[in-house]
Amino acid sequence: MSNNYPNLFKPIRIGNVTLKNRIISAPTGLMDLTPDGRLTRSNMSYYELKARGGAAVVTLGESITHTETGESHNRQIHLDDPNVLPSLTHTAMAIQRGGALANIELSHGGKYGGIKSIAGELKEDRIAYGPSSEDLPTGEHVHEMSVEMIYKLVDCYRDAAAMCKTAGFDMVMVHAAHGWLFNQFLSPVENRRTDEFGGSLENRARFLMLALDAVRDAVGPGFPIELRMNGDDFIEGAMTLTDYVELAKMVEHKVDLINVSCGSHEKDDLFVRTHPSMFHEYGCNVYLAAAIKEVVSVPVACVGGITTPELAEEIIATGKADIVEMARALIADPYFPKKAKAGLSEDITPCLRCFECLHHLVTDTVIRCTVNPVIGHEIDVKYFKPEPRTQKRILVVGGGPGGMQAAITAANNGHIVTLCEKDHYLGGVLNFAKNIPFKHPLFEFAQILERRVHTAGVKVVTGQEVDRSYVEAMKPDVLIIASGAKPTIPPITGIESENxxxxxxxxxxxxxxxxxxxxxxxxxxxxxxxxxxxxxxxxxxxxxxxxxxxxxxxxxxxxxxxxxxxxxxxxxxxxxxxxxxxxxxxxxxxxxxxxxxxxxxxxxxxGMTADTGLYEMLYDSAPEVYPIGDCTKVGQVLQAVQQGYFIVREI
Ligand SMILES: Cc1cc2nc3c(=O)[nH]c(=O)nc-3n(C[C@H](O)[C@H](O)[C@H](O)COP(=O)(O)O)c2cc1C
Incomplete structure (x- = not known):
């Protein structure tokens, strides 16, 4: 038994597999697949990295069972195309190589397969099919799904599950949450049918039950089926916790694990509850899983805003859930599980819940993370290691996030590094977050970087202004300037006042x-x-x-x-x-x-203005000089950390 978080690191049996711990990497979809729905090598490396970090299971995001009607985002895995099989097999292998079980989420966007969704604007001119016909305020029309189409989609779930099993996945997850197909059928607000698929909860759940049976048909007894369902829709007149408790009792004999989430992907105010924002309590949705766990005997997993091993341990220890699922915390630090188990929790990079990961997915399509420079670059980090490397003397000027990351990367690569900071403390701009509870993880990130600076053996000199004579006396081989930005002072009368x-x-x-x-x-x-x-x-x-x-x-x-x-x-x-x-x-x-x-x-x-003075003064004062972060172009912490990591990696 692990002394650190003993409940979190206790194995659990789900169907015919044993999970090595209680941490599942929650489903995360990527948007830079090929247009025909295949995963790229870079996508595979992203999932492999999560497996290497120690999660028991790594789950791929929404993978579409019927592309023509169900694709809710611009690029998703096409589970109805046999040509996708090789990339699925490689992905399952990558996850298993990393030491985790491979899981994949079977999904269909329902009406959002034909109307505009978040990151689904290229799909909007398709025909939208939902439980009931409706004219949306946007002018789009949703057609009622025929019974024939319902049975056709049930078959698609069967075929999709069969292909995933063939590809070597250890589990499948059926997605019935977040406002997609099955959630639409379950909701009395969206489902106004009068046939056997509408009306009572039993009728509204019929489609889901048929799909679960078809999936079981395809994968056979014992093969773990996870169901992702809401514990509350948080929409007036829609499914509440009481209804979901009933649903859980109805489905428990068909599935091996119930993952309880909530809300909707497509409603702005709910999106930030489904993916709890920095203004929400940590673990704010766990109570939904706890209520469902009370009425079923099948294992239950919770999700949402769980970002520390302490909270995860408490959830398992107090019996609120059997498993914790985490998405963003394992993006911020895929090695969260291994570090927690090894007693290195202090080194877990905290998730800021800043939404940069999702923002990049839906804008430029490539996932990134403010605090983890490797995310989105996993394959490059894995294969492109600069060689040969000779030990150099490196001076880093500026102890903000970019400068600290640069010093850590350089020292970990075997260089002799000095970090100079003009203030008497490190952290730079991140220190403002110290007194703001919802921003505190940013301050914790600064503290973690500072600890890593010391562990890496960097010589830290605080209270030290660096000028030309300082550099000339030190004679570094490489000078890295991370002097940051200064506040913009607009020309307003009285702006210098004491208040x-x-x-x-x-x-x-x-x-x-x-x-x-x-x-x-x-x-x-x-x-x-x-x-x-x-x-x-x-x-x-x-x-x-x-x-x-x-x-x-x-x-x-x-x-x-x-x-x-x-x-x-x-x-x-x-x-x-x-x-x-x-x-x-x-x-x-x-x-x-x-x-x-x-x-x-x-x-x-x-606003802030790039502090270019030091770079202009020192640009030729060492054989190699690199400016990073805000000192040449004001950006976010994300860019400063990435530059500190990648530019220095090449030295
Ligand atoms: C980048 C990203 C992609 C996601 N993709 C999916 C997805 O494809 N399917 C899904 O059910 N949930 C998806 N989610 C939601 C997560 O599975 C999870 O439920 C949510 O982020 C709350 O957990 P967290 O607070 O640990 O991030 C995604 C979340 C993130 C951050």
Whole structure:
């Protein structure tokens, strides 16, 4: 028995397989498959990495059982095309090579297979089939699925499951949650049929039950079938926990594991509950799994916002669920399970729940992660290792996320590294997150990087300004400049007043007794600080020149943030600050009307400007000089960390 998290690392039997621990890598789909629905080698490496990190099971995301009607996103695995088999087989092999069981989620988008969905805009001109016909406010029409089509899709589930078993998968998951096909049939709001597939819960569940039987037919007795279902739709008139408890009792003899999720992929306010945002409690949906576990004897898995081994252990130890599933936590750190088991929890890179992973999936199609530079580059990291390598003396200037990552990468590659920071502490911009509970994982990330800096044997010099003479005296072979950015100070009368604080000095702001706060700048940082100040009971007004708040945020985080802004702040958009006075802030709106907002504290969050000075001064002071992060182009933590990792990897 493992001394660390003994319940989490206890094996469990599911159908005819034994899971080595209670951690399942929850289904995550990728969007950079081939257009004909095959996984690429790079996709395989992504899943393999998760397996290597120690999860018992790694689950592929939504894989479509009938492409013509069911594909809800632009690129998904086409389980009805036999040509997909080789890539499925290679993926199952990759996961098993990594030491995990391979699982795949069988899905169909229902009506979203024919109308626009998040990341499914290329599919919108297909014919949409749902449980009942409807005209959507968007002008799109959904056709009622015929009984013939229902039986045809049941056969598709059978064939898809058979192909996955042939490909070598150890399990299959049937997706009945998140607003897709079976969830639509289960919902009395969406399903208004009067035949044997509508009306009572028994009728609404009939399609799902037939599909589960067909899948069992295909895979045979004992082969583990996992069902992903909601524990609550959180939609008025739709399925509630009470209904799902009944459903769980109906399906338990047909499946080997029930995974309880909630909400909907396609409704903005619910998306951030299905994938709990940083404003939600950790494990906020676990109670749904716990309620279902009470009434069934088949094992139950929970999911949603579980990001620490402590929480995962507590869930298993207290019997709320038998298994925890994690998606984003295992993107942030695929080695979470191995580190937890080995007593190295302090080194687990925390998930920020910042939604950059999903944002990149649906915009540029390649998954990435703010805190894990390897995600999206797994195959490159695996195969392209620069050789030969000679030991070099490297000086890194700047102890923010990019500089720390650069120092760690360089030292781990055998170089002799010194990291200089002008402040008396490391962390740079990440330190502002220290006092903000919903941003705290960002501060924890800084602490983890700092620990890794020390473990890697980097010499750290704090309180040290670096100039040309310092570099000339040290004579490094390589100089890495990660001097970051400085706050933009707009030319506003009174901006230098004593009641004005730049956002990066957040510890000074939060310590002030003032109650009335104006935030100048409604970008992401200004909005997040405004929300937190509002949460502490202050009266907060955000003033933004542009026409909306947080336009620089990714769309998923913005959905969650807007709800908090509405709760905790007031705002003026399209409004310019013209003067800061002792009484507050004078603004002008687009109609040129003057507005006075009273404030005892003014927070300046007008953006950051690249601090190019040091690079311009030192660009030729060593044989190799690399600027990374914000010092040449202001970006996000994601870019700084990636540059610190990849540029330095080549040295
Ligand atoms: C990048 C990404 C892709 C996802 N793809 C799928 C998917 O294909 N099918 C699915 O059922 N859930 C999918 N999910 C949802 C997760 O399985 C999980 O239910 C959700 O993220 C909440 O868990 P977490 O808080 O541990 O991330 C995805 C989540 C992420 C972050």
């Amino acid at each position: 004005v604080f730049v956002a990066t000095d957040y510890d000074k702001i939060i310590d002030r007794p003032g109650q009335k706060v104006v935030v100048i700048g409604g970008g992401l940082i200004g909005c997040e600080l405004g929300v937190h100040l509002g949460m502490t009971g202050r009266d907060v007004t955000i003033v933004e020149m542009r026409d909306c708040l947080a336009p620089d945020s990714n769309s998923f985080h913005r959905m969650a943030l807007m709800a908090e802004l509405n709760k905790y702040t007031k705002s003026y958009v399209g409004t310019q600050v013209v003067e800061v006075t002792e009484d507050g802030v004078v603004c002008k709106n687009k109609e040129d009307e003057e507005i006075l907002i009273h404030a005892d504290t003014v927070v300046l969050a007008a």
